[in-house]
Amino acid sequence: MTLFDGLSLGFQTALAWHNLLYALIGVLLGQAVGVLPGVGAMTAISLLLPITFYLDPTQSMIMLAGIYYGSQYGGSIASILLSLPGTPSSVVTCFEGHPMAKAGRAGQALMLAALASLFGSIVGVAILVLGAIPLAHLALKFGAAEYFSLIVMGMIGASVVANGAMHRAIAMLAFGILLGMIGTDINTGQYRYVVIPELADGISLVALAIGLFGVAEIMCTPGQSRGGPTTALGRGWRQFLPERAMLGRLLPPATRGAGLGSAFGTLPGTGAAIASFVAYALEKRLSSEPGSFGKGREEGLVAPESANNAAAITGFIPTLTLGIPGDAVMALMLGALIINGIVPGPAVMTDHPTLFWGVIASFVVGNVLLLLINIPLIRLWVRLLSIPYWLLFPSILAFVSVGVYSFRNSVIDVWTALAFGILGAILKRADYPLPPILLGFILGPMLEEYLRRAMLLNDGDITVFFTRPLSAVFMAGSLLLLVLPLFGVLRRRIRGARKPA
Amino acid sequence: MKKTFAAAVLALGSLMGPAIAADYPTQPVRIIHGFGPGGNADTVARMLAEPLTEALGQPFVVEPKPGAGGNVASDFVAHADPDGYTLQLMVGGHSVSGALYQNLSFDAVEDFTFITRITSFPFFIAVRPDTYATIEELIAAGKEGRVKFGSAGVGTTQHLTGELLAKETGAKMLHIPYKGDAGAVTALLGGEVDMIVSAGTSVLSQARSGDLKLLAVSWDRPWPTTPDVPTVGDTVAPGFNVFSWLGLGAPAGLPEEITTVLHDTAVGGLETPELTGKLEALGLLVSPQTPQEFHDMVADQVATWNEVIDSAGIQRR
Numbered sequence: 001m002t003l004f005d006g007l008s009l010g011f012q013t014a015l016a017w018h019n020l021l022y023a024l025i026g027v028l029l030g031q032a033v034g035v036l037p038g039v040g041a042m043t044a045i046s047l048l049l050p051i052t053f054y055l056d057p058t059q060s061m062i063m064l065a066g067i068y069y070g071s072q073y074g075g076s077i078a079s080i081l082l083s084l085p086g087t088p089s090s091v092v093t094c095f096e097g098h099p100m101a102k103a104g105r106a107g108q109a110l111m112l113a114a115l116a117s118l119f120g121s122i123v124g125v126a127i128l129v130l131g132a133i134p135l136a137h138l139a140l141k142f143g144a145a146e147y148f149s150l151i152v153m154g155m156i157g158a159s160v161v162a163n164g165a166m167h168r169a170i171a172m173l174a175f176g177i178l179l180g181m182i183g184t185d186i187n188t189g190q191y192r193y194v195v196i197p198e199l200a201d202g203i204s205l206v207a208l209a210i211g212l213f214g215v216a217e218i219m220c221t222p223g224q225s226r227g228g229p230t231t232a233l234g235r236g237w238r239q240f241l242p243e244r245a246m247l248g249r250l251l252p253p254a255t256r257g258a259g260l261g262s263a264f265g266t267l268p269g270t271g272a273a274i275a276s277f278v279a280y281a282l283e284k285r286l287s288s289e290p291g292s293f294g295k296g297r298e299e300g301l302v303a304p305e306s307a308n309n310a311a312a313i314t315g316f317i318p319t320l321t322l323g324i325p326g327d328a329v330m331a332l333m334l335g336a337l338i339i340n341g342i343v344p345g346p347a348v349m350t351d352h353p354t355l356f357w358g359v360i361a362s363f364v365v366g367n368v369l370l371l372l373i374n375i376p377l378i379r380l381w382v383r384l385l386s387i388p389y390w391l392l393f394p395s396i397l398a399f400v401s402v403g404v405y406s407f408r409n410s411v412i413d414v415w416t417a418l419a420f421g422i423l424g425a426i427l428k429r430a431d432y433p434l435p436p437i438l439l440g441f442i443l444g445p446m447l448e449e450y451l452r453r454a455m456l457l458n459d460g461d462i463t464v465f466f467t468r469p470l471s472a473v474f475m476a477g478s479l480l481l482l483v484l485p486l487f488g489v490l491r492r493r494i495r496g497a498r499k500p501a
Numbered sequence: 502m503k504k505t506f507a508a509a510v511l512a513l514g515s516l517m518g519p520a521i522a523a524d525y526p527t528q529p530v531r532i533i534h535g536f537g538p539g540g541n542a543d544t545v546a547r548m549l550a551e552p553l554t555e556a557l558g559q560p561f562v563v564e565p566k567p568g569a570g571g572n573v574a575s576d577f578v579a580h581a582d583p584d585g586y587t588l589q590l591m592v593g594g595h596s597v598s599g600a601l602y603q604n605l606s607f608d609a610v611e612d613f614t615f616i617t618r619i620t621s622f623p624f625f626i627a628v629r630p631d632t633y634a635t636i637e638e639l640i641a642a643g644k645e646g647r648v649k650f651g652s653a654g655v656g657t658t659q660h661l662t663g664e665l666l667a668k669e670t671g672a673k674m675l676h677i678p679y680k681g682d683a684g685a686v687t688a689l690l691g692g693e694v695d696m697i698v699s700a701g702t703s704v705l706s707q708a709r710s711g712d713l714k715l716l717a718v719s720w721d722r723p724w725p726t727t728p729d730v731p732t733v734g735d736t737v738a739p740g741f742n743v744f745s746w747l748g749l750g751a752p753a754g755l756p757e758e759i760t761t762v763l764h765d766t767a768v769g770g771l772e773t774p775e776l777t778g779k780l781e782a783l784g785l786l787v788s789p790q791t792p793q794e795f796h797d798m799v800a801d802q803v804a805t806w807n808e809v810i811d812s813a814g815i816q817r818r
Contacts, residue, residue, distance in 0.1 A: 042537070050547045053779065184569075186678060188816055189655035197576060197606075200569030236692040322690065322705045324683050330538060331683065335544055338782050343706040409566050410573075449680075456677055457649065457693065471739075 007373075010357030013058065014365045015466050022059045023366045026066020027373065029442035033067070034074020037084040037210050037396075038405045041071035045332050057340035058355045062362040069121065069363070072272075073370055076113045076305060081106060081384055082396060084214035084402075089272040089311075090244050091209050091438055092280045092304040098217070099296035106382045107240035112298060113305045114371050114378075115242075116254050120306035121367040123258035124265065124313030127361060135266045135314075136321040142267055145453035145464050149474035150267075151447050152276055156481045158281040158439055167434045176440020179203055183445075189453050198412040207404050207416040208441060212434050214400060215421025218393050220428055240378055243297075250302045253283050261310030266318070272311040273442055276304035277435075313363055320348060320356065323440065334453065523550040525585050525759050532749075533564050533578050534590040541702070541783060545619060545747050546590040548779060552770025563590075567613065567799075570656065572598055572605060579607035583614065583754040585763070590619075593658050593745030596802035600810055601656050603817045609803055614755035615795035617764045618748040619771060620785035623720035623786070624662050627704045627713045628696050629689060635787070635809030636716040639696060641738045643672025650674040651685040651694035656815070659685075659698040662719055662743045662807055664813035668700075669738035700745070701784035719743040725786070747785065748795055760792055 013019060033044040040334045052060035075090035080097035081142035089303050093113065100109040127135070130358045142150075159169060183202030195198050242250070257279040283299045284290050293300050318324045323344040325331035334344050342352055349356045384392075424434055465471050473497045532550055536542040543565055550561040566574040571594050582585035585659025592611075626636060633639040642648055649669075652660040655678045665726060667674045677694050679685040682703035689697045697704075701724065706712040708727070715730045721742040723730060733741040748789075749767055751760075765770045770776060777787045790798065810817065 046543060046547075049544065050551065140687065143688075143691060143693045186680070187655065189818055190816060191818055197569050197573055200572070201567070316689075321689075322712075324687050331540075335783070338702065339544070339779055341782055343709065347706075347710055382584065409564055410568070453677060456675070485809075 002154075004355065005029070006357045007129065009353060010191045010361030011365075013354050013358030014062065014361035016085065018101070019059060019062055019362065020369075022055075022063040023066045023362050024369055027073075027366050027370045030067035030070020030072075030371070031074040031077070031087040031373070033074075034071030034086050035078050036074075037078055037086045037214060037400050041068050041087075041329050042332070043406060044071065045329060049184065049332065049336060052336045053339060057337060057342055057352075058358045060336055060340065061333065061355065061359045062366070064336060065316075065359060066366045067119075067360060068329055068333075069309065069366065070146030070370060072312055072375065073114065073308060073374070074119050076117070077110060077381055079427040080109045080113060080301075081381060082214065083217040084396065084400065086210055087273075088205055088442065089276045089304075089308040091273070091435070092276040092308075093301065095280060095294060095435065096297050096300035099294065100298075101385065103296050105236045105296065107300060108242065108380050109296075110374070110378045111240040112242060112250070112302055114374050116257070116305035118249075118308030118367045118371050119254050119362055120258045120261055121313055123255070123306070124262055124310035125363050127262045127310075127314055128317060128360060128363075132317050132321050136317050139266050139318060140322075141470065143468070144450045144457060145468050145471040146474070147229075147267075147376060148447065148450035148454055149471040149478070150361060151443055151450065153474045153478040154278050155439070155443050155447070155480065156478050157285075157438065158277045168432050172432055173436040175442040176437035176442075177447075179437070179438075180441045181448075182442035186449050187456070196412065198410055201439075202411075202445070203416055204404070204408060204413045205441070206407050207413040208420055209438060210400055210404060211417035212437060213425040215397070215417055216398060216424025216428055219421055219425040221389065221393075246298065247343060250298055253299040253303040254306040257280060257306035258310040261307030261312075262314045264307075265311030265314030272308040272315070275311040276308040277439055277442075279303040279307035287308055288477050309367075320345065389494035392450070397449025503755045524556055525762060528561045528586060529562055530586050530588060530812070531559075531562050531564050531682055531802070532588045532590055533566055533574050534592075535567055535569075535574030536565060536592070537567045540593050541700075541785070542590050542747065543696045544783065545785070548776060549590070549619065549664050549749070549767060549770065552773070552776065553763075553766055556766045556770065559767050561588075570594055570598060572602065575609070575613075575632055576606050578750070579612040581752050583752040583756070585751065585755060585759040588616070588731055588751065589613075589750045591748045591750045593747075593802075595750075595798050597656060597661060597806050599657055599803040600800070600806035601815070601817060610796070610800045612753050614751040614753055615792050615799065616749040616751060616761060616788040617792065618788060618795045618798070619767070621720075621744050621746040621788045621795075622667050622701060622785050622809065623718045623724060623744045624659055624698050624699055625724075625730070626666070626696060626706075626717045626719070627689065627696055627708070627715050628735070629692070630711060630714040632695060632718065633714075634757045634773075636736050639716055640670045642672070642695075642710055643667070644673055647673050648696055649677055649694040650679050651679055651688045651697040653682045653699070654678045654680060656818075657698070658743070658745050659681075661809050662814075663696075663698045663745060664815070665805075665809045666733060666738065666741070668812050669741060669811065684711075705784060725781075744800075746788075748790075759809075764792060 029044055030041060031233045045064050064426065074490050075086035076093045079090040079093040080101050083094045083098040085091040085094055097113065159173060182199055184200055185192055191200060228231040260279045280300055280303060283303045285295045287299060315330060319330045319334060325334050337344050400417060401414050404413045407413060419480040427434060454464060465475055532546050534546050542559040546578060550563055553561040566577055571592060574589060576597065578587060578589040595609055650663050652663055655661065660676060663674060677690055682699045685699055686703050687695045688694045704715065708715045715727060717733045717736060718724050718730050718792055719733055721732060721734055723732060723768045771787050771789060782785055
């Protein structure tokens, strides 16, 4: 079957009315759970899993996939409007999206996020279709050493995420890494700082993210004057569409984001969160006015949105081609396939072409549906902001508590979110940047895991990071990232020295 | 006033629930388990909840309490009332916890009522097809040098199975822990480790497509869909028989009538062709046991794992 036949079969399948219906149910449901902080795609999919026993496998996969990327977009809505990241990857969306909303441009931010999501998904699908099998085999070449070096590079690259003083950012990064140390040591199974059994698997990432970004934001806001969002709602949804010039300006960041997202998505276990962090950092690096980031810069919204959607889709590459789930949601979907009697793996493409191509085509169809649904909804979402604080904030806190609790059915997580909310508010007032905490928390444990595994595999030989070719490339990249700013400083010094002469 | 009275009667009724077992259940029943959504425990709990709900007329609600390898859930259930309204979907890791953890707030055997085993399943020893053709070759290589052995993590049944294999055959194997079977399979495919011990769900499809080769199965008989893969016991370690399981449990002291009701209903539901087929698709064989058999099996496994942990020098937590 040629690529073209495959795709046309796929679109035939995805556009059949009953499949379209399931895609619609999926994205609607996904968006709803994505908006509710803490209730992620995981919860929704696991609740729906028993229903899929009675559906045909193509329909169930289309619906589950719809929930998956629908929740990604739902997460962006909550992040932009309320700075409530429902998923770790939508934390980055808060950085620029929420300032835009505060400046009265919530509708525009939502529209840009939807367009960037669609763009990222289309690029992701293209890469999935063209290169799934070679990419999957390339991903297998990534051993512990390669992952370690890649994460070092990512960490250095993304450390520019913070605004302001470098030493404060580094302190927060270190704090995040320390928080990530809590839990079970992966090589010996020993507990570290586990004061209560609920901490055995570490602090909940969702509770931490929602606490630091959402709850802290709520705590800080009443101190400020309301003067914010007064988006005019008179001119219909067209007012939210970006102008042509802006679209032209935003295409390169969206493309870079999609590229990064596709690369990270393919590697099992790294995922959308890192992709969006790195995409944001890259835009800030490349920008001629890095100082304007954090104040509602469109590039910083579009690139990570495009990245996390591309990553969400290329995340299916290891799942579909190797039968190896990229993350927990993928594992769930694999389970749904197996229960339906379909063995995931390279054979799916040839044995069940309708399923394979139908699901892939549904990624595009579903994302278009998502955009169409949201065009009228954006006005409604924006109106959320006109609810007075005394009503809005208590209800958000209640939702947050329910959401965070339902994630693991654990009260500890609710206290965790609250504690980090207070801490976040204090740090914010003291002008310490919060994003590096999350970056350290996500990347620190991965860094440790791969470092120790590489050492175990190579008898503690540290040169392995420089002798394995792929790893050496990443190490060279990290070095370059460290040295480049120094050149900039030197050049400015030299210029400065010449001036008086 | 009327409402309060009605509520009081209702509350009293539910308190008296265990006493009048004939009426069981009169309110929704929770099935707790200790793993994230999407794992076998969650899927099987939801599959089992359906026939129970249907037959007993009260909703059986699945409630994950993930954490500490299932110990958070076990701790919760061990200290719940044995009134039949808090049940637990237990996994083979329950026996491992009983041996591996020193400071548990519960006893893995004494603090539970064992209702019935639901399924059992073996582990597979898998390699890349271009490396070893038989389990004997792998063990021979292990005796000469070090075979790198990947598992789903420190203290998982997969890890302990590999350690037991090494102990019984005298092979030397360097253990590399990953996060879950999926991580170990990826590492094997990519050449980072030479051998893995994994549940069937994660390797059967790759074996069929020829990306992996299954050398042996860990229990005492071949797996139904792979009749030509020999057992470890018949080849390199006589008497070797390791398997994991899923089962239904409750706090210790569950009234016998309730245990019987739950046991009979669960087994009746499991033995329908529909559920049996779905479980088999997940690589799980339906294999119910009486409460006594189930209890004895867990006690037995705790003893075995204690020996393996001591001989392999694994640190207890």
